[in-house]
Structure formats: C-alpha cells, structure tokens
Amino acid sequence: MKRNVSLEEISDGRLYSRNDMVRADCGGCKGCSDCCHGMGESVILDPYDAWRLSGGLGVPFAALLEQKLELHVVDGIILPNLKMDPKTDACGFLNEEGRCSIHGFRPGVCRLFPLGRYYSEEAGKKEFHYFLQIHECPMPNKTKVKVNRWVDTPDLARYETYVTRWHYFLDAVEKKLPGMEEEQARNANLLILKLFFLKEYEPEDFYGQFETRMQIAEEAFE
Ligand code: SF4
Numbered sequence: 001m002k003r004n005v006s007l008e009e010i011s012d013g014r015l016y017s018r019n020d021m022v023r024a025d026c027g028g029c030k031g032c033s034d035c036c037h038g039m040g041e042s043v044i045l046d047p048y049d050a051w052r053l054s055g056g057l058g059v060p061f062a063a064l065l066e067q068k069l070e071l072h073v074v075d076g077i078i079l080p081n082l083k084m085d086p087k088t089d090a091c092g093f094l095n096e097e098g099r100c101s102i103h104g105f106r107p108g109v110c111r112l113f114p115l116g117r118y119y120s121e122e123a124g125k126k127e128f129h130y131f132l133q134i135h136e137c138p139m140p141n142k143t144k145v146k147v148n149r150w151v152d153t154p155d156l157a158r159y160e161t162y163v164t165r166w167h168y169f170l171d172a173v174e175k176k177l178p179g180m181e182e183e184q185a186r187n188a189n190l191l192i193l194k195l196f197f198l199k200e201y202e203p204e205d206f207y208g209q210f211e212t213r214m215q216i217a218e219e220a221f222e
C-alpha cells in the first residue's frame with residue numbers, strides 16, 4: 001500500500017540497509033500488542049507470505065481466506081490482508097495471551113514493524129530501503145538492532161530482490177488498469193489472485209516457483 005506522506009513526517013529521516021543498525025528493538029514487546037490491533041486492512045500479504053502462512057499452518061491459502069484473512073482492493077488491485085476481529089479489533093492470529101500465534105511464519109509487514117519500506121527507482125535501478133516509523137510503536141527506549149536480525153527472514157538479500165520485483169510488478173499493473181475495460185481489469189485481478197495466492201505452492205523453493213509464475217503474469221500483462 002502506497003502512502004502519500006513525507007518521510008520526514010513519519011520517520012527519523014534516515015534510510016537503512018540490511019546491514020545497518022537501527023533503533024527498532026522493542027525488547028520482546030513486554031505485554032504490548034498494539035500493532036496487532038486496529039490495523040484495518042493495512043497488513044497486506046504478498047505471495048511469500050501466502051507460501052509461508054499456508055505451509056506453516058498446513059492449510060491451503062483459500063481456506064485461510066475464509067477465516068483470518070480477507071480480500072481488499074489496494075491501489076486498484078485485489079490483494080489479501082490480515083482480518084481484524086469485528087468484536088475485538090485484533091488480528092485473528094493474536095492469541096489469548098496477547099502474543100502472535102504464528103510468530104515463526106508471520107507476514108513480512110509484521111516482521112518489519114516498526115520499520116517500513118521506502119521504494120525508489122533511479123537510473124533504472126529499482127530497490128527499497130528500510131525506514132523507522134517513529135509514531136507507530138509506543139515502546140520507549142528501544143535499543144539498536146541490525147536490520148538483518150530484526151527482519152528475521154532467511155536469505156534476506158534474495159528476499160529483498162523478490163520484494164522489489166513484486167512491488168514494481170504491482171506498480172506496473174496499477175498503471176495499466178485504468179486503460180482496461182471493466183471485464184479485462186476483472187480478469188487481470190483474478191489472474192493475479194489465482195496465480196500468486198490461490199494456486200498452492202510446493203513446500204520447497206518458493207523463489208523458483210514465484211519466478212515461474214511471474215513469467216506467466218508478465219506475458220499476460222505485456
Ligand atoms: S507496538 Fe511495538 S511494543 Fe507493541 S507489540 Fe508492536 S512492536 Fe511490540
């Protein structure tokens with residue numbers, strides 16, 4: 001989800017890379033679960049999240065969409081997000097102790113928090129950096145931690161390449177959608193949903209499977 005705010009307003013003004021130290025460590029959160037409440041539709045999932053969640057829970061992604069996830073239109077594209085419980089306004093994966101019940105395979109946005117991603121494209125080079133959101137997490141006296149350790153994702157360099165690819169793919173689709181007929185746009189959305197989320201993934205080699213699917217999608221959107 002793109003946000004039209006200036007980086008100065010919401011961050012400490014710095015951009016970070018995976019080997020930088022950042023003051024983001026909340027020390028185990030100490031009973032706080034603020035960022036697992038009231039998130040609306042903002043915790044959007046990507047295909048890696050779909051693979052990690054359905055593999056971790058042993059449940060097809062389509063079944064998760066009937067329970068703890070939902071679909072929303074984000075910048076013109078239908079994407080899944082974590083669903084907040086209508087009564088408690090808490091994420092459906094938050095347990096009674098106020099802890100994440102899927103910590104080992106929680107989505108990328110949850111792994112980052114309170115970091116965010118800042119995408120940029122210069123001289124044809126597409127990439128993103130991390131930034132520290134200063135108004136989102138109330139825990140005082142956060143300590144410094146290496147970004148790589150905080151994000152807690154295997155082979156982070158490869159993951160970052162994938163995240164960038166996915167972001168700019170969605171960006172390209174978003175730009176094409178206004179020029180499409182209604183039915184064409186609906187079919188485009190269905191293709192993305194089925195190809196990257198509903199079609200089940202094998203447990204091994206997510207990135208290889210993603211690349212194959214991306215080639216199909218890129219041909220379809222040529
Ligand atoms: S708001 Fe900060 S301290 Fe509270 S659960 Fe989220 S990351 Fe932890």
Ligand code: SF4
Nearest residue numbers: 036091093094100110
């Ligand atoms: S998946 Fe876990 S960390 Fe993320 S919002 Fe839900 S309970 Fe919180």
